[in-house]
Amino acid sequence: MRGQSGVSPPTTDEARPRTCPRCGQPAFEGGEVWIHGHGVVQRQQRGPEAPGKVTVKREVSCRRYRCKACTAVLTVVPASALARKHFSGAAMALALTLWGLCGWSAAQVRAVVGGQLPPEGKPRGWRTLARWARQVADGKLWASLDSRAQGAPRQVAARVAQALCGRAPPWARAAGLPHQAFAGACHVN
Ligand SMILES: [Zn+2]
Structure with a gap:
């Protein structure tokens, strides 16, 4: 990126x-x-x-x-900017990886990737994550990865995160999963 x-x-x-x-x-x-x-x-x-x-x-x-x-x-729209999304493809990849593979809560992902802290005393989730996962499952997001799948949104997130990590260029392979998925998303439409 x-x-x-x-x-x-x-x-x-x-x-x-x-x-x-x-x-x-x-x-x-x-x-x-x-x-x-x-x-x-x-x-x-x-x-x-x-x-x-x-x-x-x-x-x-x-x-x-x-x-x-x-x-x-x-x-x-360039590959890094999937159509009609307010977030970059790399940011979505990072969010789904932290949520699906790294065990972060939706609220933690929202705070870091979404740039939004929940209101004081109200730890809330981030429904956007489940929405992106549904789009992946329906073949509407990263269709070229062929990650259409049934299952809970978090499982779908884990699967597509793995697929995105698999697209990471060689220089990113030694980095952690979030880095791999982030870099991989820059190479996927
Ligand atoms: Zn025409």
Whole structure:
């Protein structure tokens, strides 16, 4: 994960979708470009820059494209910024690993990754964790890991955390599980 805020987006050519997800039009057909660059938008995301660091807000630049066939405007979100999530993929991976594999309570994970302390005297959980686990189980989050599974949310969290650790690059393998999952999430869509 790049350490600074304001990460620059990939080039128009690098991030261009191969086909339009709405109408199926290929990006290149008949010697013409059908899916055109349509500027850059900023998305706000929360999450720590690394395991053990405090949660920060940062802007992520996303490329937009416009399909000439159906006029759909498509926003391409980088792998670190899964669509429609307020947290970075790496932050979600870290949270699910601490909860599923490291024995942290949901309230502890919320305090560290979520950046939110529960109100005084009211130790509460963090339902967001179970929601993410449900999305994994339904194949809506990290579908490429094929972690669709039945079971309690915490078990699903443990399973996907292991799968994310398995995607960690070699330099992260010697680090603890939270570091592995965090790094692995940067390599998974
Ligand atoms: Zn289209």
